[in-house]
Amino acid sequence: MSQFEPKIVAFFCNWCTxxxxxxxxxxxxxxxxxxxxxRLPCTGRLNPKYILEAFKLGADGVWVSGCxxxxxxYISGNYYARRKFVLLHHMLEAIGLEPxxxxxxxxxxxxxxxxxxxxxxxxxxVRACGPNINFRKAELELGLSEVA
Amino acid sequence: MxxxxxxxxxxxxxxxxxxxxxxxxxxxxxxxxxxxxxxxxEEVTLxxxxxxxxxxxxxxxxxxxxxxxxxxxxxxDPFVYKPLGLDKITPTVLFGLRPxxxxxxxxxxxxxxxxxxxxxxxxxxxxxxxxIGLACDQPGPACFCTAVGGSPYGEAGLDxxxxxxxxxxxxxxxxxxxxEFLKKLPGLESGAAESELAERRKAVESKMPGPxxxxxxxxxxxxxxxxxxxxKDTADRCLNCGTCTFVCPTCHCFDIQDEQNDKGGVRMxxxxxxxxxxxxxxGTGHNPxxxxxxxxxxxxxxxxxxxxxxxxxxSGCIGCGRCVTLCPVNIDxxxxxxxxxx
Amino acid sequence: MMSLEEISQKIQASAKRLLAEGRxxxxxxxxxxxxxxxVAPHFARTAEDCDQLVWSSFAKxxxxxxxxxxxxxxxxxxxxxDARSAVGQVVENQVLRENLYIIGVACNxxxxxxxxxxxxxxxxxxxxxxxxxxKLSGEGWITSLAREEVLRRNCRVCVSRTPSATAxxxxxxxxxxxxxxxxxxxxxxxGRSPADKLAYFKGLVKECLRCYACxxxxxxxxCPVCFVDETRPQWLGKSQDEMDTFTFHVLRAFHCAGRCTSxxxxxxxxxxxxxxxxxxxVLESEVQKDWQYTPxxxxxQKPPLTTYRPxxxxxxxx
Numbered sequence: 001m002s003q004f005e006p007k008i009v010a011f012f013c014n015w016c017t018x019x020x021x022x023x024x025x026x027x028x029x030x031x032x033x034x035x036x037x038x039r040l041p042c043t044g045r046l047n048p049k050y051i052l053e054a055f056k057l058g059a060d061g062v063w064v065s066g067c068x069x070x071x072x073x074y075i076s077g078n079y080y081a082r083r084k085f086v087l088l089h090h091m092l093e094a095i096g097l098e099p100x101x102x103x104x105x106x107x108x109x110x111x112x113x114x115x116x117x118x119x120x121x122x123x124x125x126v127r128a129c130g131p132n133i134n135f136r137k138a139e140l141e142l143g144l145s146e147v148a
Numbered sequence: 149m150x151x152x153x154x155x156x157x158x159x160x161x162x163x164x165x166x167x168x169x170x171x172x173x174x175x176x177x178x179x180x181x182x183x184x185x186x187x188x189x190e191e192v193t194l195x196x197x198x199x200x201x202x203x204x205x206x207x208x209x210x211x212x213x214x215x216x217x218x219x220x221x222x223x224x225d226p227f228v229y230k231p232l233g234l235d236k237i238t239p240t241v242l243f244g245l246r247p248x249x250x251x252x253x254x255x256x257x258x259x260x261x262x263x264x265x266x267x268x269x270x271x272x273x274x275x276x277x278x279x280i281g282l283a284c285d286q287p288g289p290a291c292f293c294t295a296v297g298g299s300p301y302g303e304a305g306l307d308x309x310x311x312x313x314x315x316x317x318x319x320x321x322x323x324x325x326x327x328e329f330l331k332k333l334p335g336l337e338s339g340a341a342e343s344e345l346a347e348r349r350k351a352v353e354s355k356m357p358g359p360x361x362x363x364x365x366x367x368x369x370x371x372x373x374x375x376x377x378x379x380k381d382t383a384d385r386c387l388n389c390g391t392c393t394f395v396c397p398t399c400h401c402f403d404i405q406d407e408q409n410d411k412g413g414v415r416m417x418x419x420x421x422x423x424x425x426x427x428x429x430x431g432t433g434h435n436p437x438x439x440x441x442x443x444x445x446x447x448x449x450x451x452x453x454x455x456x457x458x459x460x461x462x463s464g465c466i467g468c469g470r471c472v473t474l475c476p477v478n479i480d481x482x483x484x485x486x487x488x489x490x
Numbered sequence: 491m492m493s494l495e496e497i498s499q500k501i502q503a504s505a506k507r508l509l510a511e512g513r514x515x516x517x518x519x520x521x522x523x524x525x526x527x528x529v530a531p532h533f534a535r536t537a538e539d540c541d542q543l544v545w546s547s548f549a550k551x552x553x554x555x556x557x558x559x560x561x562x563x564x565x566x567x568x569x570x571x572d573a574r575s576a577v578g579q580v581v582e583n584q585v586l587r588e589n590l591y592i593i594g595v596a597c598n599x600x601x602x603x604x605x606x607x608x609x610x611x612x613x614x615x616x617x618x619x620x621x622x623x624x625k626l627s628g629e630g631w632i633t634s635l636a637r638e639e640v641l642r643r644n645c646r647v648c649v650s651r652t653p654s655a656t657a658x659x660x661x662x663x664x665x666x667x668x669x670x671x672x673x674x675x676x677x678x679x680x681g682r683s684p685a686d687k688l689a690y691f692k693g694l695v696k697e698c699l700r701c702y703a704c705x706x707x708x709x710x711x712x713c714p715v716c717f718v719d720e721t722r723p724q725w726l727g728k729s730q731d732e733m734d735t736f737t738f739h740v741l742r743a744f745h746c747a748g749r750c751t752s753x754x755x756x757x758x759x760x761x762x763x764x765x766x767x768x769x770x771x772v773l774e775s776e777v778q779k780d781w782q783y784t785p786x787x788x789x790x791q792k793p794p795l796t797t798y799r800p801x802x803x804x805x806x807x808x
Binding site for chain 3: 179180181195196197210211286287288289290381384385387388389390391393394395403405407416418419421424425426472473474476477478479480482483
């Protein structure tokens, strides 16, 4: 049987991790293709509801990545984001999200190799969690037999 | 009409007979609360004030799938909505409806099927059901059915009415359908119930509040009541939370939503509440009921003015008292009705 | 100990004085309810209105809910948690401090009416109370309950029963906290499997009707448009879908992170008696642990999510 290929929604800051992904590509560094990137102006822009929405729509994992603390393009956006992530990470795992589904990292636009490493790591962690069953919305019951 | 006595030792057999005949909905404990829900014969209780929520969800569930379509273009009918569930109605018997709630269902019935319109989803469930009431001997502090034209022994909307007698039941049929249904039940013994029910009705009614004077509301122009100054005072403390509408046996507003995925889509209706900002907001962003004052007023006008106008003077409030009990800020419809009439 | 009647009289006197002095246009307090075991929020604008103000063990709704965006000067009859919420609203710039006068009342905790009623199947037509007992009576029966035993759960772990630090005046004898929340149950739960945790939290909201009474009763929920009412995009489906309901509760709690004062208004308002505060407690414990922060105790504190320290720890971020 082929191994489970997770679908991951990645929220990347425009000024750093998004650039790192670009650099990794230009540098021909191999990384797994399991994530779809949503570009944010800053991780401070990330509303917790985006993460829950991603899980609700069936994402197996979420990966949020931004600038190293101190390097925010907007001076302090990721400092605020960090506090938010602390609570969100704690809360979601406290109410039953499997550890490993929700991942955070700081990757600057120069760190293509770190991007490659973290990408591999995130995908493996989510893969280990298996398909997201508990945090996704139930499949729509069409009752097609009734329709037909 | 036929009259029966069910002795205490025959109760279980009576409920078993009901459950054998049809899907039995009766007052049972669900998660610590007494609710009108699908019940096994041995679970049915006779000792209760009223169910926590109104029984309207038996015919008008909070979420109801109405129709669905598929997107399989290989078939001949992709993207065509087809009705759901109408052919799969299980005939139901409701036992233990309080007369106030039965009256409430009758009011909803007028909304869902009348001379202009018939809602098939309501009609197929409501009309095929048998509704057996259980008269109320211990009205609670928030009960006022007698104030709005009802009675703890009322018969409106019921096919049969029972009352607890010597830990058993005194039972009488009210409609043809009820008589027909009871006649078919195995092991049901005939016995005089009518006179006892009438006597006890008088005794319980005498303990309850007298009629609420709504003459001025009935005669007054809508606009005058609309502009009464007391609305602002009540609205001050209203939280606009919508609890009253969700527990009300006659609140029947719904919102239709479509949901879809890559295979197809479903159209469903969900309970809605006029307390919500979203209820009236337009596509333009304009909201004709912009603050909680207008939204709260709408509910009381609907219950006490619009429904009586459309249903021959029948009050839209049936006095079950659920909104009075569950309102977190104690907005009491009895007080508001008096102010409207004042 | 000051009796409930004395406290009520003092509230009435203060309210009259504040209205007469022009310090407030309205005094928001409680008046007797129309059914036993209830009180109604009361907006007193005249001296006669003030005569109806009472203090009671059933004053469980949080009156600070009415403050945000209220035009003009308001005096608020506040127990400890109400005052904390009002302070939070001032800190968050929803209420002007100069427009607010807090009549603090030393609170002995409010009683859990749902629990009392669940334990008493006979219809009660009257309830009377003093500082120690609640007496319930119906047709031919009377029973009395020790007040201490039917306190709400959040009142047992309240850290600020008397708002002496923030109120403009305090009525009643200073009351002391019973004990702080040790979150023992949450710690125990943290050791269990994700599936167990999820089953517990999903189980809590199984009966949710999505009426949003919890949101409307919450003094912190003042957004002009709530995320559940947003339509473009629509974040939550309107049906009884389990995940939509669950997501609502997670996000509702998250919006109150570092702000919730455990006033219990959400649980009080819930028609299905859902233990909504359990979601908030998960965050409360973390906020206390990471930033030693308790909301609403002083006028100059900053909610933890509106500030930061460059050396905040977050080891889980790679």
